[in-house]
Each structure stands twice: as C-alpha cells, then as structure tokens.
Amino acid sequence: MASYGGDRDRGDRAAGLLGGVPAGGGAPTMGAMSLDVQRILPTPEAEDLLALVRELAREELAPQVEAAEAESRFPGDAYALLGKSGLMSLPFAERWGGGEQPYEVYLQVVEELAAVWPSLAVGVSVHALTATVLDRNGTDEQRETWLPRMLGGEWLGAYCLSEAQAGSDVSGIRTRAVHEDGPDGGAYVVSGTKAWISNGPHADYYVLFARTSEDARSGLSAFLVPSDTPGIGHGAPERKMGLHCDPTSQVMFERTRVPAAQRIGEEGRGMAVALSALDAGRLGIAAVATGIAQAALSLAVSYAGQREQFGQRIGDFQGVQFMLADMAAATGAARAAYLHAARLKDAGKPFGPEASIAKLTASDAAVKVTTDAVQVLGGAGYTADFPAERLFRDAKITQIFEGTNQIQRMVIGRSLLRR
C-alpha cells in the first residue's frame, strides 16, 4: 500500500498514487487513471469510437498535458491528430465531411477528452460551435466551400461574439459591419474589437457577430472571416486562472473587408444565429464539465483508497466516503442531464432549456467535485504534483462562458413560465 508521507519526494508521491507508473518526468498525468464510466451507446460503431478515443487520450494526449499546461503551450499537434482521427467532425453530415454521429455520441467523446485534457476539449467544443453556425444557417454553397476544411481538422475556428462591454448582454455589441455596394453583392467593412475569444490567436477563421443596424434585436449579422483577411489582429492571451492551453484573446478588426458572400444567414438575423448555435455549444461545455468532474472523482477515489491516516485508509472514514459519494452523485447527475438534452436534440425535439439545465448542473458539479477532490487529497491536493488543483482551476470557467449560470437560470425560468 502506497503512503504519502511528507518525506517522500514529489515524483514518488505522484507515482504512488498512479500505481507505480512514473508519469512524464516524475509529474503525474491523467492518463494513468481509468475513466471507468458505464455508457449506453446507440451503435457498435459508437462503442468502437469511444474505445478509440480513450486509447488516443491515454496514449497520445495524457503524456503531454502537465508540461503543456505549465508552459501555456497551444496544442496545435493535438488538434491535428484529432482532425486526422475524424474527431473534429463527429456530429456533422457525411455530405460535408462529417462523422454523422448522434450528438449524444459526440458529447461523450468530448467528455472523455475533457477528463484527460480540459483545455483541448474546450477548443474542440468551440470549434464545433463555429461549424454548427455554418451548418445550420449557411447556404449549400457556403457549406460546400467551408465545412470540409473545418471538419477535416485543417482549419480551427473561433467564435467572436463577446465584447468588453457586451458579455451577458450581447445586444451591446459595438463592432460594426458597414455594407458597401460592389460586384457579387459587395462587401462589409468591419471595425471593432471582440473580447475573450477562445482559440483567438491561433484560429484559422472567425465566426463573427457584428452590428449592421442600430436595432437592439435585429441589428446583428453573422459572418465567416478567414484569419488571414487583411485588417485582423489579436491581443496578447489573457492571463487566466486555468485552461492554459486554450488561449483567449481580443480579436481586432480594422476596416476588414468581408465579401457579402461570407455573411451567414440573412442580414439582421445574427442574434438568432448566435443563440441557436449556443444551445448546442452549451451541451459541449456540459460534457467538458462532466469530464472534469469525472477525472477529479477518479483521482480522489484512487487517493482515498491508498492514503492512510490513523492506521487505516482515509476512504474508510465515513466523512471521506460521504464526500466521495456526493461527488459520484453530482458527476452522474451531470452526465444524465447532458445526455437527456442531447437525446432530445437527436430526436429533433426542442432542447434549449434542457441544454441550459445540463450546463448549469454539470458546471456546478465540476466546481463542487473538483473542490472536494482537492480536499480529499489534503495538502497534496493543493500542490501541482497532482492534477486536482489544475482540474479545480479549469472547472470554474464552465460556470461562466457560453452564458453564465445566472443566464442559464434566466433561460430555464423564462421557458417554465412560457409553458
């Protein structure tokens, strides 16, 4: 039985937890822990897919995570690998280069990735959000032109909605797109600064929401803008609490000319376009949060089964066991909530409020479970020798982005009273 005395060096302490597997130069990785989740998948193909993802996550991703996060290194190679493995395209139609998988399968893949590398899973979810905008609202010509590149992993996307003064209230967007007549419908000249853009400095294209009129609800329009378009710059990455491998920055547009053919949906429908894709995106974040919670639970259970105090395993104390039980219950509820919403979506039923319920439930679970995981590990949980503190830092943002949990409650509450 391993013990974690203060006289052990840091590498030994972590290796003890991981069953003697020395991880990445003495530092622990998530890869040596099993994510022992019982899943009901709709097809044998989906079962094979999940097995492949687990193997890829364990063999290829896990060994890189700790060092990459410590250095805030953008995981370009990891995205390329996911693209090559068909994992950037799962919920989209084969016709456009997609994997034609139900949303419930795609989300379970995101959960598995998040359990190993939350930053990467967030990047995948944001990328899928950008492709969803085009898939749902673009013309067939636009889909044919852009989607295969996005889904093949050649192109990584960013979603440019928020601005410094327009967070929860996106009707405050000030970035302007002014139409100029010309051949082929002319072009829009875009000026303004977007804030908090995930993948911002590394994106190959931006799905941009800009103001085309002063009307609060019908004044926004959506555009697809390749990042090499002249007149685009980005700020330095924000110095964030977590998700260090998912750089977030401002994106600046200075008289950037965007051909009218790159407007997605009708002029003035930008708000509806943004919100329709966000329902699906929130489920991606719920799956990320569930993966983070699952990883923290697995870690805490492993630790509690090995660490001894007062002559017994700490997991044998009811006080610790009850904490683990609550963590397992919260994680299971998070998974059930996102799967329910995903199955509604797959069945073609409305799922907006259920997506908000899933995001609220799963992100609160992630924060609670990761907080308790640090507690179960005691002092070791507060160090970077174990991933508990990283998971704790990564969990918090899931309550904030793609609509804070206060905004999710507004969506849920309003939908209840509309019925």
Ligand SMILES: Cc1cc2nc3c(=O)[nH]c(=O)nc-3n(C[C@H](O)[C@H](O)[C@H](O)COP(=O)(O)OP(=O)(O)OC[C@H]3O[C@@H](n4cnc5c(N)ncnc54)[C@H](O)[C@@H]3O)c2cc1C
């Ligand atoms: C790491 C990170 C990545 C992000 N990635 C992206 C991205 O890729 N693309 C993008 O467009 N944006 C992105 N965002 C922006 C994110 O979506 C916003 O931060 C979020 O929507 C909240 O906006 P805000 O920060 O301006 O907070 P505010 O809107 O100022 O909110 C502050 C507080 O007030 C509360 N509040 C606001 N309105 C209400 C209300 N009506 N009722 C009750 N409470 C309310 C909020 O819940 C919050 O607690 C990202 C943010 C972060 C931190």
